[in-house]
Amino acid sequence: MTEIITLRPPFDQDAVLKCLKRDGAIILRDAIGSELCAKVAAELRPHFDREGDRSMSEFNGYQTLRLASVLARSPSSAPLFTHDVTIAMADACLKEHCLNYRIGSSTAIEIWPGESTQMLHRDAHCYHVEIPGMELQISALWALTDFTAENGPTQLVPGSHLWEAGRQPTPEDPVAEAVMPAGSLLLYLGNTWHGGGANRAKGPRMALVNTYSLGWLRQEENMYLSIPRAVADGLPDDLRRLIGYQPHGLVGWFPDHQDEWNEDDFVEPMVIAAARQHKPAAE
Numbered sequence: 001m002t003e004i005i006t007l008r009p010p011f012d013q014d015a016v017l018k019c020l021k022r023d024g025a026i027i028l029r030d031a032i033g034s035e036l037c038a039k040v041a042a043e044l045r046p047h048f049d050r051e052g053d054r055s056m057s058e059f060n061g062y063q064t065l066r067l068a069s070v071l072a073r074s075p076s077s078a079p080l081f082t083h084d085v086t087i088a089m090a091d092a093c094l095k096e097h098c099l100n101y102r103i104g105s106s107t108a109i110e111i112w113p114g115e116s117t118q119m120l121h122r123d124a125h126c127y128h129v130e131i132p133g134m135e136l137q138i139s140a141l142w143a144l145t146d147f148t149a150e151n152g153p154t155q156l157v158p159g160s161h162l163w164e165a166g167r168q169p170t171p172e173d174p175v176a177e178a179v180m181p182a183g184s185l186l187l188y189l190g191n192t193w194h195g196g197g198a199n200r201a202k203g204p205r206m207a208l209v210n211t212y213s214l215g216w217l218r219q220e221e222n223m224y225l226s227i228p229r230a231v232a233d234g235l236p237d238d239l240r241r242l243i244g245y246q247p248h249g250l251v252g253w254f255p256d257h258q259d260e261w262n263e264d265d266f267v268e269p270m271v272i273a274a275a276r277q278h279k280p281a282a283e
Helices: 013-023 034-055 075-081 084-094 123-127 229-233 237-242 255-260 268-277
Strands: 025-028 064-067 101-111 137-143 185-189 205-214
Touching: 013 025, 013 084, 013 185, 034 064, 034 075, 034 101, 034 205, 075 205, 075 237, 084 137, 084 185, 084 205, 101 237, 123 137
Parallel strands: none
Antiparallel strands: 025 185, 064 101, 101 205, 137 185, 137 205
């Protein structure tokens, strides 16, 4: 079976980006400590038990628990959203096409024994559009427990982010499994075909998946409703901006908080550059 490249700390960001753009996915082993994994998992546990089955479906699975509103449920998860390598890769992959980006969705997922293999899909397909050469989003999947070959590791098709529009996976396409210990980070592009694996083990595996999408796109998850305002007000500034409390140029501005905007929020430089590039020749 095809393997996903795995790197260990310290992480060379140039090497991570090169692999991510070539293969569409990479595993960063031991990106966070086991204590943080256990703390986040413990904070999510009562929510999984109480309402994790509400999203069961043919696509999501009938032996898989899911939670949104992660920051409202697990305060300890905040550092996982702003991990330095994740942000560096989002910068490199997304900022070529936007002024800033934001968290598109955040989902805690627990796959239980007896779950079957999920159909392969692209996360970026939530936008129902494909733009050649442009990644609409990047995903960061955190293993909160060990991912083994038996307990439903994420499956990916390396290189599928480079396929021509309309191509679908076939049984002949090689599939790789994200086998990794707790604390590992699986980064993959929005156009990479992937899906949850079948759990043939005796226990579940748990993950947190955060997506980062171009700032001019509507967020997949409505963070303004998912994250109570009181929780958002208590987040670090960089994370609060990531969940959507920032404009993208002239989109999403709010007059009472103009003093909080960064220069990068404004669209004028991009507009001026585009205008100069397409300015007709003088008569």
